[in-house]
Amino acid sequence: MEKRYDHQKWESKIYSLWEESGAFKAKVDKSKKPYTILLPPPNASGKMHIGNVLMIAIEDLLIRWKRMQGFSTLWTPGTDHAGFETQITFERELRKNGKSRMDFDRQSLYKNIWDFVIENRELINDQIKQMGASVDWDKYTFMLDNKVIKIVTDTFKKLHKDKLVYRDDYMVNYCPNCGTTFADLEVKHIKRKDPLVYVKFPISDNKKFKGKDHVVVATVRPETIFVDTHLAINPKDKHKRQLLSFKFQNPLTGKKMEIIEDEFVDMEFGTGVVKITPAHDKNDFEVAKKHGLKIISLLNLDGRLNEKSEDLEGQKVINAREKTIDILKQKGLVEKIDEDYQHTVSVCYKGGHDIEPTILPNWFIKVDPLKKPAHEVVKKGQVKIYPKWQEKKYHKWMKDMHDWPISRQVVWGIRIPAWYDVDENKNLKITFLSKQKETITGTVGNLLKEYSLAEIEKGLQTLLAPKGAVYKISTEKPGERYLQETDTFDTWFSSGQWPLTTLGYPDSKDFQYFYPTDVLETGWEILPFWVSRMLMFGIYLTGKAPFKDIYLHGLVRAMDGRKMSKSLGNVISPDEYLEKYGADALRVGLISGTANGKDFNFPKDKILAYRNFANKIWNMARFMNLMIEESNKNIPIYSKTLESKLKKQDKDIIMSLEKTIKKVNNSLEKYRFAEASETIYHFMWDELASNYLESIKDRNDKEIALSIFRHIYLNSLKLLHPFMPFVTEAIWQNIFKSSDKPLIISSWPSLQTLPNKNINK
RNA sequence: GGUUCCGUAGCUCAGUUGGUUAGAGCGUUCGGUUUACAUCCGAAAGGUCAGAGGUUCGAGUCCUCUCGGAACCACCA
Numbered sequence: 001m002e003k004r005y006d007h008q009k010w011e012s013k014i015y016s017l018w019e020e021s022g023a024f025k026a027k028v029d030k031s032k033k034p035y036t037i038l039l040p041p042p043n044a045s046g047k048m049h050i051g052n053v054l055m056i057a058i059e060d061l062l063i064r065w066k067r068m069q070g071f072s073t074l075w076t077p078g079t080d081h082a083g084f085e086t087q088i089t090f091e092r093e094l095r096k097n098g099k100s101r102m103d104f105d106r107q108s109l110y111k112n113i114w115d116f117v118i119e120n121r122e123l124i125n126d127q128i129k130q131m132g133a134s135v136d137w138d139k140y141t142f143m144l145d146n147k148v149i150k151i152v153t154d155t156f157k158k159l160h161k162d163k164l165v166y167r168d169d170y171m172v173n174y175c176p177n178c179g180t181t182f183a184d185l186e187v188k189h190i191k192r193k194d195p196l197v198y199v200k201f202p203i204s205d206n207k208k209f210k211g212k213d214h215v216v217v218a219t220v221r222p223e224t225i226f227v228d229t230h231l232a233i234n235p236k237d238k239h240k241r242q243l244l245s246f247k248f249q250n251p252l253t254g255k256k257m258e259i260i261e262d263e264f265v266d267m268e269f270g271t272g273v274v275k276i277t278p279a280h281d282k283n284d285f286e287v288a289k290k291h292g293l294k295i296i297s298l299l300n301l302d303g304r305l306n307e308k309s310e311d312l313e314g315q316k317v318i319n320a321r322e323k324t325i326d327i328l329k330q331k332g333l334v335e336k337i338d339e340d341y342q343h344t345v346s347v348c349y350k351g352g353h354d355i356e357p358t359i360l361p362n363w364f365i366k367v368d369p370l371k372k373p374a375h376e377v378v379k380k381g382q383v384k385i386y387p388k389w390q391e392k393k394y395h396k397w398m399k400d401m402h403d404w405p406i407s408r409q410v411v412w413g414i415r416i417p418a419w420y421d422v423d424e425n426k427n428l429k430i431t432f433l434s435k436q437k438e439t440i441t442g443t444v445g446n447l448l449k450e451y452s453l454a455e456i457e458k459g460l461q462t463l464l465a466p467k468g469a470v471y472k473i474s475t476e477k478p479g480e481r482y483l484q485e486t487d488t489f490d491t492w493f494s495s496g497q498w499p500l501t502t503l504g505y506p507d508s509k510d511f512q513y514f515y516p517t518d519v520l521e522t523g524w525e526i527l528p529f530w531v532s533r534m535l536m537f538g539i540y541l542t543g544k545a546p547f548k549d550i551y552l553h554g555l556v557r558a559m560d561g562r563k564m565s566k567s568l569g570n571v572i573s574p575d576e577y578l579e580k581y582g583a584d585a586l587r588v589g590l591i592s593g594t595a596n597g598k599d600f601n602f603p604k605d606k607i608l609a610y611r612n613f614a615n616k617i618w619n620m621a622r623f624m625n626l627m628i629e630e631s632n633k634n635i636p637i638y639s640k641t642l643e644s645k646l647k648k649q650d651k652d653i654i655m656s657l658e659k660t661i662k663k664v665n666n667s668l669e670k671y672r673f674a675e676a677s678e679t680i681y682h683f684m685w686d687e688l689a690s691n692y693l694e695s696i697k698d699r700n701d702k703e704i705a706l707s708i709f710r711h712i713y714l715n716s717l718k719l720l721h722p723f724m725p726f727v728t729e730a731i732w733q734n735i736f737k738s739s740d741k742p743l744i745i746s747s748w749p750s751l752q753t754l755p756n757k758n759i760n761k
Numbered sequence: 762g763g764u765u766c767c768g769u770a771g772c773u774c775a776g777u778u779g780g781u782u783a784g785a786g787c788g789u790u791c792g793g794u795u796u797a798c799a800u801c802c803g804a805a806a807g808g809u810c811a812g813a814g815g816u817u818c819g820a821g822u823c824c825u826c827u828c829g830g831a832a833c834c835a836c837c838a
Binding site: 003196219221224232264266270275276277281282284343344390396555561562592593601603604605606608610612615616619621622624627630678681682 | 786801803837
């Protein structure tokens with residue numbers, strides 16, 4: 001054995017050994033209790049980050065612990081397609097070649113992203129192996145596998161049958177320049193100066209407010225006044241309450257306007273009176289829905305004003321804005337203009353164009369019937385959240401959860417299984433690539449006069465069905481004259497069914513045995529998006545919550561205490577540390593850094609400490625071997641028969657091992673991983689090595705002491721295995737070649753098997 | 762602005778329901794080559810637990826306020 005533990009020499013060898021031993025493979029075994037964890041699938045958009053490493057470390061620790069305790073364990077690996085994120089990443093690659101997603105029809109684009117993702121998937125799987133994860137590779141699931149698509153679309157059908165699906169207008173980030181919508185992720189916020197126009201809104205019926213026949217409203221978007229029907233004030237604004245009985249005139253159209261009260265109005269901003277434009281502002285849209293106001297669009301999808309703008313129809317927004325100001329000035333309705341007004345504007349990440357918040361029909365799910373039971377199981381403690389303080393976040397989120405828009409205007413995902421009859425829905429808006437690779441846009445009724453349905457379907461890019469369109473839900477094409485919805489499901493709609501899709505819902509043997517799973521371990525930041533959805537779907541479809549415990553780990557921040565980000569250049573790559581210090585040190589180092597689920601800075605020192613620890617236990621084994629060889633005697637297997645020969649220090653170390661086992665078990669039951677690893681660390685280093693091992697050097701009855709040492713050391717090795725699997729297995733394989741079983745499937749130290757029961761008193 | 766969390770040794774952090782002299786890793790200082798390990802061994806220095814007040818027999822831990830920091834959400838017509 002070498003003087004130093006060389007992780008690079010052992011790690012891949014040991015992983016193959018485990019795989020060959022079949023230890024990872026889950027078996028349905030009715031004589032055992034199942035223990036199941038689903039690996040939260042890393043995103044296929046790129047390699048794993050340090051947070052994924054922490055996740056794997058914790059889950060592998062739990063699985064190995066339970067496996068050694070005799071449970072029939074299952075840990076399923078997988079990868080998420082990560083809809084939007086992957087598509088953005090892919091498009092970045094496209095742009096390097098001077099292309100964009102607009103150059104492809106749906107099918108070709110999908111195929112190209114698929115190939116791109118396959119590469120990433122393999123990189124991720126290699127990383128999972130490097131980490132030593134004892135996942136059952138036979139159960140590998142990718143979020144776009146056929147079995148997943150089947151279950152996800154079936155769920156959608158059931159939701160539809162149960163009348164929980166509806167289509168409604170929804171405000172999306174629309175870029176008229178790029179002709180597409182963007183996710184919030186893709187929208188950038190920039191600071192910019194724009195003129196803030198103070199517009200007079202005349203009061204009707206000759207009434208006056210504070211001696212004036214108008215109220216003033218400050219706006220940066222005067223052109224939208226064309227579709228404004230309401231003004232608003234804050235209910236706490238006592239000075240303006242009188243206005244509630246007033247009617248107003250629209251400064252541009254002269255139509256009657258009313259006024260409402262809402263908390264969202266900032267009394268301090270501008271004049272404290274706000275105009276409401278439901279169709280083109282997120283806040284206003286929410287207010288309109290709340291108060292039941294009419295939502296009137298001003299813009300066409302090409303970014304030009306529609307017929308509602310009277311003479312300005314067909315103008316682009318910027319031009320229209322200037323002309324509106326001129327019109328208002330002519331009418332004497334501009335009080336003043338603040339040219340130095342700075343505010344935040346949303347622009348698209350692609351070209352920096354202004355985002356137009358726009359109303360488009362989207363698919364929705366009614367969440368009330370789903371969220372109630374999901375909220376209840378946590379309230380009643382049937383599902384427990386660790387650490388406990390994270391529960392507050394869950395309750396707040398569940399309380400505030402609104403209906404869920406599940407459709408996304410991207411290609412990369414599971415396509416919504418809805419079909420439109422093109423003859424029944426002549427006003428479907430279509431964008432497709434013709435045979436000549438030209439982008440053609442129009443309503444399907446018109447397009448069919450020039451193009452065949454087959455050509456349209458083949459080159460289809462997007463389809464926009466009006467809110468009232470007639471559709472059929474079906475997995476298959478329901479007839480010749482149908483086109484399928486081009487929207488795909490929100491990533492969380494499919495990943496929210498992960499416990500069902502990975503285990504083979506509804507009737508596989510695995511599903512019946514391993515569901516519900518035992519613990520869901522993930523970062524707290526996706527509690528609202530993912531964890532809550534899994535609870536909702538799990539209960540909706542099976543009546544049972546998909547897991548019993550939820551453990552939420554903290555985020556790994558950079559060494560400077562800030563969030564890791566590419567732009568800050570403080571991203572820590574797991575690969576570097578894997579290579580330098582080994583998987584064991586990285587795993588247990590990270591685990592020791594996160595005691596209670598709070599965010600924590602990358603614990604470089606701890607990783608170093610545990611690298612040294614791996615070497616320490618390696619040398620303890622070497623030394624033990626050396627002494628056994630030198631003694632030239634048979635060292636008896638430790639058993640009760642030796643009890644009469646024990647000295648005080650022997651009894652002490654045995655007692656200390658007992659305490660350590662108890663403490664480690666207790667800590668792990670409570671998901672206090674750092675506490676557990678530090679307990680073993682100090683027991684092995686301070687008590688066993690520095691204390692007991694040193695004392696053996698002076699003993700005359702070395703064979704007794706060595707027998708005890710070997711006993712304690714082997715049990716410690718078992719305790720340490722789930723934390724540092726590679727080095728412990730490497731030692732086990734080297735020193736105990738006669739042992740028939742690898743350490744990974746050896747039995748967990750239990751208090752009952754130890755002699756000297758009175759030791760705990 | 763809303764929500765959540767944090768402020769403990771030079772640095773990064775533990776400290777579970779309040780209970781003896783407040784702990785770890787790294788760093789620092791001094792001393793070591795002892796049957797393995799210098800990724801080692803032995804020893805030491807270093808804390809008015811952010812501040813103020815309160816509850817209590819007892820507070821790093823519970824409550825209130827002040828100051829300082831972080832993250833998430835909404836970012837404002």
